[in-house]
Amino acid sequence: MLSNIRIVLVQTFHPGNIGQAARAMKTMGLTDLVLVNPRCFPDDEATRLAAGAEDLVQRARVVDSLAAAVNDCVQVVGASARLRSLSLPFHDEPDAMARELVANAETDPVALVFGRERFGLTNDELRHCSQQVSIPANPEYGVLNLSQAVQVLAYEVFRAWRHRPESGFVPQRPPHDRPPTREQLDHFHAHLQRVMQASGFLTQPHARTEEQLQALFARAQPSRKELSLLRGLLSALEPKDTRDD
Template sequence: MLSNIRIVLVQTYHPGNIGQAARAMKTMGLTDLALVNPRQFPDSEASRLAAGAEDIVDAARVVTSLDAAIDDCVQVVGASARLRSLPLPHYDEPETLARTLVEHAENDPVALVFGRERFGLTNDEIRRCTHQVSIPANPDYGILNLAQAVQVLAYETFKAWRQRPESGYRPPRPRGERAPTREQLDHFHAHLSRVLADSGFLTQPHARTEAQLQALFARAQPSRKELSLLRGLLRALEPASDE
């Protein structure tokens, strides 16, 4: 299950922070590290500060976009200060997030996404997530560095994994009942946007309306079977193409 939990670091500036994040991961049994456009990697400083977690650094997957790091994940949680302007579901407590994350990770990959050292994730990157999470801290000085943030959420995830109910062997959840991947959700939202535009419901780009619809379906958490049903409904509403 822990191997299904991915840590994603976006545009890390200092290579040493990659090593420290890898060390934080390994102490909590996490091994899957994806790096989105790191400024400098591979780098000896990343290996040096990994301090025993060099295997995670060496196995890290480098990709050129956030989508490439999360497309196969059924839950993608962006770590950031709470942005009320973005209507995504938000976890105020990492402990609550961790229980949900571990539940999804029983059958499919999930991801925790961390942004740049100086200003975190952009709004567009958070919109690529299914949820947000914030780490409660001193309101007068709530600044955690990258590795500290990874350590806190990795610890909560490991604790939730250790405390999960043990009831012997549990067969995998049927595929249709599992949560859709980020890629499947993207296809659905693109399809929904086309139908809304073709129907005249949207007469011009409405980024906020589409963001609110995305948040609605993120809260609803449809299964793959339910998402397929919705796609069928959208196809039925589309005008027949001219042959």
């Protein structure tokens, strides 16, 4: 579905913005980049500022008109900071636009179109769009850099996609940030009990100290890395002759 969502940049002046836009796309799972008459492309600055998204820059298609970039699309949304004298449907909240775009992308190509850095899209170019969208911003200074605008709308699209049940999206967590297993927790509590007994901290068998500490750690929900740090601390405090090697 995300592969059907196209980002179109019209007459981009600074090649670095192409690279930064590609980087913004890749962080949100978008891969289809089309450039309409860029001032300078290919360019080393575009590649350098892609910072890990060089593959998108290398695969970007260059065409000579907006019509050529979007002719196969069933929905074309022009990003515009201001309303134009056109009777196009207008989204002043990008999340609603993103949900519709993602729904259409399930079966057909769709496009988000961004204009020039200084003055955006012309009215003639917006006539190739089926809708307009703007990004809510400070009314006293609502100017976004081109790549920032791409990032915001790409995020809205990615969010709309991952909220669909069929996306199967599961956030990736580093192994050390995952919750510990019950076995790891049991080893930790046994280690804690051993150190408390060896230190003389546990002197009253019926004080429910261990139970209260277990409840404390259950509420804290330490990660595997945090549990490992705690066990390292216990090992440093534990007398050598009581260690369970």
